[in-house]
Amino acid sequence: MRLLFSLMLLAVPILGVWTFLKADEWHTWFPQNVSSFGGEIDGLFNLILYMVAFTFVVTEVCLAWFVFKYSAKRSDKGAFTHGSHKLEMIWTAIPAVALLFIAFSQMETWAKIKFQKNFPKDGAYSVEHPIAEVWASQFDWRFRYPGDDGVLGTVDDLETSFEFVVPVDTDVVFKLRSRDVIHSFFVPEFRLKQDALPGHTIPVWFRATKTGVYDLVCAELCGWGHYKMAGSVRVVSAEEFKTRMAALKAEWFSNGKEEGQ
Amino acid sequence: MRSESRSLLVAALCIVGASWSCQLDTDRPAARPVIHYSLSEATRATSPEGEPLVPLDVQANVAGSLEMLFGTPAHPQFMLLDEWKESGFDLNWPQYPKGDQGSGEFSESDLASLATDNARYFRTPLMHIEAGEYERVAIHSWSPDLQRAWAALLAETAPELRNDEFKAKAKALFVDYYPTLASSAELYRQHCLHCHGPEGGGDGPTARFLNPLPRDYRQGTFKFTAVGKGTPRRADLFRILDEGVTGTAMPSFRRFSKAQLNGLVDYVRLLSMRGMVERSLVATFAEEEALTSGDVVAAYSDVWSKWEKAAEKLLVFEGEVPHPTPESIARGRELFLDAKSANCFSCHGPEGRGNGASAFVTDPQSGEVKPAYKDDWGHDIIPRNLRYGIFRGGRRPIDLFRRIKNGIAGTPMPEAPSSLTADDIWALVHYVGTLSERPQLVHAPAHDAHDSHSTPETHGSEPAKH
């Protein structure tokens, strides 16, 4: 019996580690990373994961072992203890150090991604000249591009919905806004998530490293139609970006003639 | 000993329970309620004494005729008129895309774009086929025709005989996919029916929680089209499915393939025509006190001719879409507030807040403020608050142009008076856009332009509280 129970307890870490090792094969791990900073985020995730996993496995193995070793039938009565000051110091200090370590190790990455002073400045897009204004609203994503003059808020602005087209290998800065409630701009493949707050204009940047179409979802429960806010980010080559902008211009300023029947 | 056997029992129960709950996940087909088309409430209406207004035998006749013309939810199909058969015209897929002579010809390039889009939509199955992993190909339950075709293809060729030719055939199945009407009906059942109802009456179980209500297709009236009050073109319905109706419950279905969306358009058209024929048969009966098979065919071809001609009323603008200027915005404001021409403010309010004088009435007894207008489906409707910048029919300049020029079918929003020129309509478009987007542009120039007139605030009084 004690063997059965300790084996069952032991099965938990074994299964856990096994599913982790198999996850890639089963496609249940993260989606691919296609942003320049995604690797760092994954690195942080893995750092924490390995720390936690190590603790988890050690605790589980101890637990299984104790269940086996100290089963009621085999050992004598347990000894009573008032606790150990030294032990408590140790198990407070170790997690504290671990937490501080985590806190310090993520600071640089956070600053790089979220601090405005570290935003890309030299490329085609910057906080002053964003590629687009992204509007979240119940329950749409809309993207407003500045049009030919490169300035947002002018009469030649172009708009499109649900699909955000951006050039590959380019530092892209956009402004995130909300028309009504809090939404959140989340692209799992970019490891990028940013809340959109009504009344705020929040600059966001990323650099996509691979062309393709990636899911854009709203990651903040924003009302009954939250599920509808499923869009996509289409990462294209620089030339294709130009042709797509030209097509968008034709579509936006269409006089209704070249439309389907 | 006793505690040990008890824990063994618990463990055994856990295992049994776990394996049972796993079973729940298997693909056992759930019992599915059978869906029927029923007649509309109007047809089934009774007099205060409980007598049916349309006698029951006539109702049965109407139901039978509709089934003959449009089939059942499991087997929807358009009946072919004799002259269609002669000319080889077939509204039912797969003949339709090439044989269509009515509204909506699918050109070679349209068909090519459906194929490209299928390649996107089916990229996972296509990937598995490319890798030769045929057993990993999974097909959604809303494409029963594709499931069947795929199963047939697999059954036809033994695994060891699956060569390159087979691979090409397998791919073509997905790339050239276009759903049959029955398959589109299944897609509709899974994704639209809970709002729009089995007959497209806008009365699915979710509907009662929604405002505005899901569209009732049966009158053939659609709001956001490029053709004004007429029946919509395929492209109009497609656009609705692709974009959704912003600001309402109607979601965007862009996630589906273009072929599937077109299939849904086919099915919405079928439901809409079915509803129109039903109404027309009931009206004929009310007039003639009898229904003959001639009436049925006449109603059917009459309704079809309306749909066929949809594209004729397409509203386009000759020339390049003009950009707003301070002058056009000021002109738009003037028209918006002019009771003798556009008169928009009487409904939308002097500031576009949807609270014009005619939009609400005060109940003399209770003092309650209520919407004054009803839409064609008999529900309360209020003019839009134009300051929100939410335009259900699309935000492009041409969309607003069409909305303002044609009005919105089925709602009190009227066609623009014919005295307004295209430039005037554009001025209104620019002003309406400015109301939500760049209010700072509205006030500065517009006030000067308006000095000599009465101030807008003296028009239309605000309703109680807004």
Ligand SMILES: [Cu+2]
């Ligand atoms: Cu949202």
